Amino acid sequence: MKKIVSMIVAVILAISFVGCGSAMAQNTPAPEAKTAETPAPTQANKDSAASDHTVLVVYFSGTGTTRGLAEKIAALTGADLKEIVPAQPYTAEDLNYNDRSTRASVEQNTPDVRPEIANDITLDGYTTVYLGYPIWWGQAPRILSTYVESHDFTGITVIPFCTSGSSDIGRSDDALAEQAGNGNWLQGRRFDANISDDALLAWINETGERSMDKTLSLVIGDTEVCVAWEENASVDTLTEMVKAESLTVQLSMYGGFEQVGSLGTSLPRDDAQTTTQAGDIVLYAGNQIVLFYGSNTWAYTRLGRIMNKSAAELEDLLGNGDVSITMSWK
Numbered sequence: 001m002k003k004i005v006s007m008i009v010a011v012i013l014a015i016s017f018v019g020c021g022s023a024m025a026q027n028t029p030a031p032e033a034k035t036a037e038t039p040a041p042t043q044a045n046k047d048s049a050a051s052d053h054t055v056l057v058v059y060f061s062g063t064g065t066t067r068g069l070a071e072k073i074a075a076l077t078g079a080d081l082k083e084i085v086p087a088q089p090y091t092a093e094d095l096n097y098n099d100r101s102t103r104a105s106v107e108q109n110t111p112d113v114r115p116e117i118a119n120d121i122t123l124d125g126y127t128t129v130y131l132g133y134p135i136w137w138g139q140a141p142r143i144l145s146t147y148v149e150s151h152d153f154t155g156i157t158v159i160p161f162c163t164s165g166s167s168d169i170g171r172s173d174d175a176l177a178e179q180a181g182n183g184n185w186l187q188g189r190r191f192d193a194n195i196s197d198d199a200l201l202a203w204i205n206e207t208g209e210r211s212m213d214k215t216l217s218l219v220i221g222d223t224e225v226c227v228a229w230e231e232n233a234s235v236d237t238l239t240e241m242v243k244a245e246s247l248t249v250q251l252s253m254y255g256g257f258e259q260v261g262s263l264g265t266s267l268p269r270d271d272a273q274t275t276t277q278a279g280d281i282v283l284y285a286g287n288q289i290v291l292f293y294g295s296n297t298w299a300y301t302r303l304g305r306i307m308n309k310s311a312a313e314l315e316d317l318l319g320n321g322d323v324s325i326t327m328s329w330k
């Protein structure tokens, strides 16, 4: 029987889960003319290769903890992200593990039950799948069995991961591998909800899969940072530019909270009044990229967020004089 206290802690951690860094909002609008002295970007390091995604993160999450972890893994690897959605959603009462007669507990006590899945998550074209789930009574939720039994993992490396109140992954990964009956299943791993990006990245590198997919990389000065890029037309256009040729942009410090520089071209924009935090990357006036080490409120289009640097580290990186950034596809 699991300790309720540790489960409550896990839930609290899940709710308070944030990316890297935060800062106080200053509500200081930025003037339109702020990039007058920003030099045009230079271009270097041609990188013509481009590839479709071959890495997928598939997960099921009852209360959001595994979702948070899955999102981080997808951001750090550049993988696609898909959620297994139950045809019959789990209510809070269904997930009440204090009452062994509620749905999730009954399912876990009934090995051959296979909860229906509402969506179709194809594995076509993927060579690596990170498979995430919460631990329910020491096992993977039965809906994971539904998923693995109805998909063909032949030729795919499967990397299970899970979250829990305190239990380890146990035999849950082996059981899923047996149910799948095919695929190259690696040893799974259990994570705390508040695992650091660096520790997660170390595990991803251990699996040897991170390099399998190309992603939009950002180097500030000579420090490569991990970015969770937005899915929008601005980032799509930026990615296409960078795929064609790496892009170096000279940034200038502005206002004591940001570095800004001209992209030399306009991207699609969808500006919205935004209060930024340290680590946020936004598009300003359609043609300028802004990296925040503090906060500002203005109309921007979000581009992404630096995941693996604290507010203090961002201040060090961005708050000590002008820097150049290089974006490349690798």
Ligand SMILES: Cc1cc2nc3c(=O)[nH]c(=O)nc-3n(C[C@H](O)[C@H](O)[C@H](O)COP(=O)(O)O)c2cc1C
Pocket: 002, 007, 010, 011, 014, 060, 061, 062, 063, 064, 065, 066, 067, 095, 096, 097, 104, 105, 133, 134, 135, 136, 137, 138, 139, 163, 164, 165, 166, 167, 168
């Ligand atoms: C029905 C049920 C059974 C659970 N059993 C366990 C368990 O055996 N061991 C454990 O450490 N945590 C257990 N938990 C806690 C979850 O594993 C933990 O909160 C997990 O991080 C939830 O992930 P999610 O938010 O993605 O659903 C259980 C939770 C539920 C709802």
